[in-house]
Amino acid sequence: MMLTEKLEQLRTLFKEMEQALIAYSGGIDSTLVAKIAYDVLGDRALAVTAVSPSLLPEELEDAILQAATIGISHQIVQTHEMENPNYTSNPVNRCYFCKSELHDTLKPLALKLGYPYVVDGVNADDLHDYRPGIQAAKERGARSPLAEVNISKVEVRQLSQQLSLPWWDKPAQPCLSSRFPYGEEITVAKLQRVGRAEIYLRKLGLKNLRVRSDGDTARIELPPEQIKEFVLTTDLPTIVSAFQKLGFIYVTLDLEGYRSGKLNQVLNRDLSVKA
Incomplete structure (x- = not known):
């Protein structure tokens, strides 16, 4: 159609x-x-x-x-x-x-x-x-x-x-709770921490990204094609320092890159193991 x-x-x-x-x-x-x-x-x-x-x-x-x-x-x-x-x-x-x-x-x-x-x-x-x-x-x-x-x-x-909507290419932005692995308790403080981390990266000019939170670890996800440039051109120690001030201890970069629905891949893996 x-x-x-x-x-x-x-x-x-x-x-x-x-x-x-x-x-x-x-x-x-x-x-x-x-x-x-x-x-x-x-x-x-x-x-x-x-x-x-x-x-x-x-x-x-x-x-x-x-x-x-x-x-x-x-x-x-x-x-x-x-x-x-x-x-x-x-x-x-x-x-x-x-x-x-x-x-x-x-x-x-x-x-x-x-x-x-x-x-x-x-x-x-x-x-x-x-x-x-x-x-x-x-x-x-x-x-x-x-x-x-x-x-x-x-x-x-x-x-x-x-329809000439200026935000037609706006990145998807699901609720902040989607940044946490299933089973990790969600608190207001954790939501604010991961939210501020994403805002920090957006202010650097990055758009389509996620900061996944797993305990004290922040995992940055970027589109795969942007990873190399990010590593080569970004002041990584400054980012680590900024994230640590927000309360994270470890700051990592996901080498696979951002992919919608990645949080659910653990469910697919569990199903394949049971099968």
Whole structure:
């Protein structure tokens, strides 16, 4: 199916909804959903951003700016997943409890304000990764227009560029809890530490990156093609010192490089061992 046809299908979905509340993180997926919802529904579309320690302050600033650029009404709510030990103990289905908290907050708000639908930014590619949060959203009646129309991550960027959204090439930025290996307890202090580490690297001009935290060790992930230049041109001792001031003891570089979904490779390995 042509991309223009998928875009028309998205618009038709929102026309049929008549009113919609968008679970809006400020990431490229939910921002595209917010843009199309606003284009179709105008003031009958509302974007809502959930704020918690797992969201970088800079990401919230981006979300506010992008919503204003689109023109869509925007609200901010607080979520409290950090109060749930099922979340902070960081089990393999941690995202289930995160999205449960999110949609248990958004659904009553939508009903209160008269919005019959809560929609999110899940795309077709997300359905092929281990995403327990998708189940939590479905259980609470949320819809995923991008996935319903079979729009991939690449197509999200293509559509965003086609619609002249200046952030069409914005790197993916999942919640900070995804930086920790399953089973390591998540705390506000740890989230802030890894968040500040990533902000530090971004200020050096690096964009598509992760800082994985494993106990006292920080593991920097960069796109594979950038690793050599990073090693040759970056003042590594200064980075080590900066990270140690944040509370890390060891600072390492992942030689494989950044790859989306890398956190889940331990699950695939466990399954192959059991097989």
